[in-house]
Amino acid sequence: MASGIKLQSVRKVFGGNEVIKGIDLVIQPGEFVVLVGPSGCGKSTLLNLVAGLETLTSGHIHIGEICVDNVPPRDRDIAMVFQSYALYPTKTVRDNITFGMQTRKVPKEEQATAVQEFSKLLQINTLLDRKPGQLSGGQRQRVAMGRALVRKPEVFLFDEPLSNLDAKLRIEMRTEIKKLHQRLGKTAVYVTHDQIEAMTLATRIAVMDNGHIRQFDVPEVIYEDPVDLFVAGFMGSPPMNMLTGQIRRGDRMYVETPSTEGQDQLRFPLPGRLADRVSAADGHKVVLGIRPEAIFAKGSELPGSERFVFERPIDVVEPTGPDTMIVFDVAGTDLIARVRPEDAKPAGTPFLFEVDMDRAKLFDAKTGLRL
Amino acid sequence: MRQRSIDGIVRPKGVHHSLMRILLYAVLGLFCLYYLIPLIVMISTSLKSLEEIRQGSLLSLPRSVTFDAWAKAWSAACVGVRCNGLAPYVWNSVLMTAPAVFISTLLGAMNGYALTKWRFRGADTIFALMLFGAFIPFQVILLPMARMLGLMGLAGTIPGLIFVHTVYGLAFTTLFFRNFFMGVSDGIIQAAKVDGASFFGIFFRLVLPMSLPAIVVTVIWQFTQIWNDFLFGVAFTIGDSNPVTVALNNVVNTSTGVKEYNVDMAAAIIAALPTLAVYVIAGAYFVRGLSAGAVKG
Numbered sequence: 001m002a003s004g005i006k007l008q009s010v011r012k013v014f015g016g017n018e019v020i021k022g023i024d025l026v027i028q029p030g031e032f033v034v035l036v037g038p039s040g041c042g043k044s045t046l047l048n049l050v051a052g053l054e055t056l057t058s059g060h061i062h063i064g065e066i067c068v069d070n071v072p073p074r075d076r077d078i079a080m081v082f083q084s085y086a087l088y089p090t091k092t093v094r095d096n097i098t099f100g101m102q103t104r105k106v107p108k109e110e111q112a113t114a115v116q117e118f119s120k121l122l123q124i125n126t127l128l129d130r131k132p133g134q135l136s137g138g139q140r141q142r143v144a145m146g147r148a149l150v151r152k153p154e155v156f157l158f159d160e161p162l163s164n165l166d167a168k169l170r171i172e173m174r175t176e177i178k179k180l181h182q183r184l185g186k187t188a189v190y191v192t193h194d195q196i197e198a199m200t201l202a203t204r205i206a207v208m209d210n211g212h213i214r215q216f217d218v219p220e221v222i223y224e225d226p227v228d229l230f231v232a233g234f235m236g237s238p239p240m241n242m243l244t245g246q247i248r249r250g251d252r253m254y255v256e257t258p259s260t261e262g263q264d265q266l267r268f269p270l271p272g273r274l275a276d277r278v279s280a281a282d283g284h285k286v287v288l289g290i291r292p293e294a295i296f297a298k299g300s301e302l303p304g305s306e307r308f309v310f311e312r313p314i315d316v317v318e319p320t321g322p323d324t325m326i327v328f329d330v331a332g333t334d335l336i337a338r339v340r341p342e343d344a345k346p347a348g349t350p351f352l353f354e355v356d357m358d359r360a361k362l363f364d365a366k367t368g369l370r371l
Numbered sequence: 372m373r374q375r376s377i378d379g380i381v382r383p384k385g386v387h388h389s390l391m392r393i394l395l396y397a398v399l400g401l402f403c404l405y406y407l408i409p410l411i412v413m414i415s416t417s418l419k420s421l422e423e424i425r426q427g428s429l430l431s432l433p434r435s436v437t438f439d440a441w442a443k444a445w446s447a448a449c450v451g452v453r454c455n456g457l458a459p460y461v462w463n464s465v466l467m468t469a470p471a472v473f474i475s476t477l478l479g480a481m482n483g484y485a486l487t488k489w490r491f492r493g494a495d496t497i498f499a500l501m502l503f504g505a506f507i508p509f510q511v512i513l514l515p516m517a518r519m520l521g522l523m524g525l526a527g528t529i530p531g532l533i534f535v536h537t538v539y540g541l542a543f544t545t546l547f548f549r550n551f552f553m554g555v556s557d558g559i560i561q562a563a564k565v566d567g568a569s570f571f572g573i574f575f576r577l578v579l580p581m582s583l584p585a586i587v588v589t590v591i592w593q594f595t596q597i598w599n600d601f602l603f604g605v606a607f608t609i610g611d612s613n614p615v616t617v618a619l620n621n622v623v624n625t626s627t628g629v630k631e632y633n634v635d636m637a638a639a640i641i642a643a644l645p646t647l648a649v650y651v652i653a654g655a656y657f658v659r660g661l662s663a664g665a666v667k668g
């Protein structure tokens with residue numbers, strides 16, 4: 001049975017600079033919550049508050065049933081992977097990993113078994129007798145992971161634990177973390193900048209911006225149903241295309257792009273479902289959000305009801321392997337379409353794009369909120 | 372390592388540069404000589420017999436080497452009225468220096484650790500006040516300290532002297548360790564806290580092993596200061612409990628009998644030998660520790 005975490009209007013001020021601006025968050029026991037957000041938005045600070053390494057300016061934190069506002073880190077039953085690794089320089093890898101067990105007087109045999117198990121998992125079993133100074137960045141990061149994992153506490157806190165690994169190892173470790181979480185069922189809070197890591201690991205994702213949590217929900221909802229422009233723009237790689245325009249009401253509702261020299265204005269028809277919901281007046285400024293995968297070559301997908309086709313010349317072609325990204329220009333904004341490699345054409349050629357308007361999102365240009 | 376650091380320097384070549392180089396070494400040599408002559412004179416004089424000293428010149432090397440003066444300085448020279456040599460006083464100095472160095476270094480390390488890694492309200496003020504202690508002219512505190520030692524029942528004893536040296540060494544040892552720990556990442560301490568270690572657990576098991584360079588520098592500094600101290604020794608000890616520096620003064624300044632320069636020189640060298648030894652043994656660390664900012668975990 002794991003413990004949940006509850007944050008109640010948590011604030012943190014560093015010498016007049018408010019870094020965490022009132023966060024309420026309830027994390028269920030056994031959940032795997034991924035924290036994402038731009039650099040400097042307060043993710044590490046929030047983890048430190050949960051760990052007890054920083055004092056709260058105001059608010060309360062509960063781990064399980066216990067209010068831990070005044071409980072020192074060592075009595076919180078947590079383990080943490082630090083963004084800076086923070087390995088003990090004078091100790092060997094083995095002692096780094098078992099230090100927490102030594103201080104808690106875990107029997108020697110149990111320590112040895114744990115080291116065995118996790119060093120194999122993290123592929124550091126040949127490094128056990130080295131000092132941290134003799135390891136590469138990725139190896140240090142795995143030792144830091146090992147140090148947190150062996151303890152099997154109630155709550156795991158991970159601060160970008162895979163950021164320094166090569167692509168292959170990162171995917172392997174991601175899978176191992178997921179397996180481990182399913183096996184141990186402990187609560188985890190995990191900070192990452194990697195979109196795929198966030199989507200694959202999380203039971204829920206919290207998107208942070210500038211000391212606030214913008215949205216906290218399951219990955220599918222964060223991706224398909226972002227509450228505002230910030231969340232929509234942050235999740236997804238390549239990011240969602242954002243096209244500013246105006247609402248036009250006529251026989252049906254459109255989003256009209258501004259007129260620019262040498263280009264026809266485009267009028268994106270809004271599907272009925274969306275049009276019914278939007279009460280904005282004619283001429284209201286909006287942002288139309290279309291993910292790259294919702295723009296493809298004309299006729300390359302099964303026909304649907306809400307499709308809009310237009311022609312634009314290709315500016316740049318970026319093959320990624322399974323898909324090819326095509327960059328083109330609409331009213332001065334670069335848009336990205338994700339097409340099948342066999343549909344791609346060389347740069348400069350006119351191209352017929354098809355948009356699935358069912359997957360388009362509409363935002364208010366002024367407030368950034370979803371319409 | 373030494374070899375490699377020389378190989379890494381790119382030097383210009385040519386007659387002009389060679390000449391400059393020769394000039395450079397000539398000047399360096401001259402300064403070296405200037406620095407070393409007193410020591411050479413002391414050593415050579417201590418190895419001469421009184422007879423030879425009276426006849427020869429100050430700078431000449433001993434014609435026949437004799438260790439009589441050394442033996443006398445060690446075990447038979449008269450310190451005041453007693454003629455047992457310096458040996459008991461060297462022992463006094465050891466008994467006084469070792470604990471004072473140990474305690475002041477340990478407390479300094481703890482202070483530095485608490486001031487940087489367990490920051491509390493007013494930590495900077497406390498540090499500023501402690502630093503102030505490094506600038507107190509020691510003559511100022513002689514009388515109050517004598518009174519205090521009297522009240523504590525430690526007047527005229529070696530423990531009393533240990534106490535004084537520990538207290539006045541703290542300003543320096545705290546400064547050394549605080550500056551060293553400023554460069555140690557807080558993350559390590561945080562990780563240890565999460566790992567369940569206590570204040571002292573972290574100090575003894577992680578911080579102290581990491582601070583070897585700072586320890587070496589501090590020990591050398593404290594050892595030299597305390598061993599070479601004369602003022603506290605002469606003010607707070609009497610006769611039998613004198614440290615070797617005070618005893619040396621008494622040997623050299625005896626007004627009775629003929630002046631035995633060779634014995635004086637030998638005695639002075641004996642009194643200075645331990646600090647020299649500490650430099651030779653730990654000197655490499657001293658230099659490395661001074662640039663400790665560059666030492667990474």
Ligand SMILES: Nc1ncnc2c1ncn2[C@@H]1O[C@H](COP(=O)(O)OP(=O)(O)OP(=O)(O)O)[C@@H](O)[C@H]1O
Pocket residue numbers: 014015017019037038039040041042043044045046083
């Ligand atoms: N000890 C401190 N004193 C003052 N300001 C701090 C302190 N720690 C963090 N900050 C500030 O708080 C803000 C949030 O920092 P934090 O480390 O939590 O960001 P982050 O979201 O983890 O960023 P990154 O993704 O780059 O790791 C930053 O603007 C930082 O400058």
Ligand SMILES: [Mg+2]
Pocket residue numbers: 043044045083159
């Ligand atoms: Mg961070």
